[in-house]
Amino acid sequence: AQSVTQLGSHVSVSEGALVLLRCNYSSSVPPYLFWYVQYPNQGLQLLLKYTSAATLVKGINGFEAEFKKSETSFQLTKPSAHMSDAAEYFCAVSKGYGNKLVFGAGTILRVKS
C-alpha cells in the first residue's frame, strides 16, 4: 500500500531562515505529489504539485519543492521564512483509479521572531 512519511511533526525556524520540510513516499513509479498548507481553523490550500515534468516545482508564497526519484523524497523549501508561514503542511500522493490522495501526518511549522 502507498504510504507517505513526513519527517518531523513539528519544525521551528527563525524569521528569515530557510524552511525545509521533508516528505518520503513509497512507490515504484513516480506518482503525482502535492504539498498543501492548512492555516488554523481553515481548509487545505494547494501549495504546489509535481507531475513528472520537472524535478523542481515552484508554488505559491515563495515555496518550491524538489523531487528526488532515487530517494523517493519530495522536499518543500522556502529561502526565507515569514511569520505568516506558520501553519501545518501536508504532503500527499495521488494513488490509483480515482486519484485518491494518501496524506502524510503533517508537519506544524513554527516561525520565531
Added chain:
Amino acid sequence: DAGITQSPRHKVTETGTPVTLRCHQTENHRYMYWYRQDPGHGLRLIHYSYGVKDTDKGEVSDGYSVSRSKTEDFLLTLESATSSQTSVYFCAIKGEGDTQYFGPGTRLTVL
C-alpha cells in the same frame, strides 16, 4: 476557491444518533471525496464518488455511508455516531490537472 461549501460547519451530537454532512459544489466536477482529519494521521479518505450514484470506499469507510443523487451534492452519513468519529471532515473535488481542492471543513463532536 473551488466553489465548495460544507454544512453544517460545526455539529455536536450524542452517541448513537444519525448524522448527515453535506458537501455542495457549483462547478459540475465529476469526482468528489470525503476525508477525515485527526491529529497524527493527516487526512484519510472515507469514501469518494466518480459520478451520480457511483461511489466507492476509501481507507476508513467503516461506520460511514455516502450518497450522490445529484452532481452538485455529496452526502456523508454516520448511521449511528460513535465517539471515535469525532473529527474534522473535509470534502474535496477533483479539478483541473487531477488536483483536489478542499472545502472549509465540518467539525463534528460526538459526546
